[in-house]
Amino acid sequence: MRKMSTYIALGTLILALPLSAETQQTAPAPKTSSPKKETTKTVTKNEIKPKPFTAFTGKITRNKVRLRLQPNLDGHILRELKKGDMLVVIGEQDDYYAVQPTQDQKAYIFRTFVLDNTVEGNHVNVRLEPDVDAPIVAQLNTGDRVDGKVSPQNSKWLEITPPSSARYYISKEYV
Incomplete structure (x- = not known):
């Protein structure tokens, strides 16, 4: 009986050792009088900042240039412009300039x-x-x-x- 209680005590001691070692490793660090906040900022090397667009007056360089409702070849054609027509360019999207509607448009x-x-x-x-x-x-x-x-x-x-x-x-x- 005495031998058995010795084994139980020894087994309990062996099981308790890893638990106490784990507790010591994860215990919080003591607080100091001036805590430091760590802030990190992730910076991407290829971060691109959009450039502000400066509006300008554009002059059409060819005849039968199509003014479209969307910036693509499938965009609805509003009308055809002729060489020398002037437009106010207010932005850009891909291969297209965004322009203000002309004065005569309804x-x-x-x-x-x-x-x-x-x-x-x-x-x-x-x-x-x-x-x-x-x-x-x-x-x-x-x-x-x-x-x-x-x-x-x-x-x-x-x-x-x-x-x-x-x-x-x-x-x-x-x-």
Whole structure:
């Protein structure tokens, strides 16, 4: 019996040793009077900061240059420009410049969304033609002001100047 209790005591001691060693290793470090905060900042070598775009007036260098609604070859063609036409370039995207709509361009908004020259609704589509299937030029939200007249093509629509958020696109190689 005495031998057995010796084995039990010895076994308990052996099992307790790794546990106490583990406890000592993971014990928190004593606090100092002035704790230091470590801050690290991950810096990527290839971090690219976008350069601010400076708007400029561009001159079309060829005839039959297409002004598009999106910056790609599949973008809806708004019209063709001729050599010498001037545009205000306000941005760039890939191989295209973003340009402001020209002074003579019109846009259309459905009249039921406008009350006293103020838009009543969010994400109201402004379209290229007075038709629900026409391409969307921009969107307006509640409180946005519009100054328009009833469209002679369809009295359910207002003819307005394109909003400042409207962007058209032209290939960089022709400006």
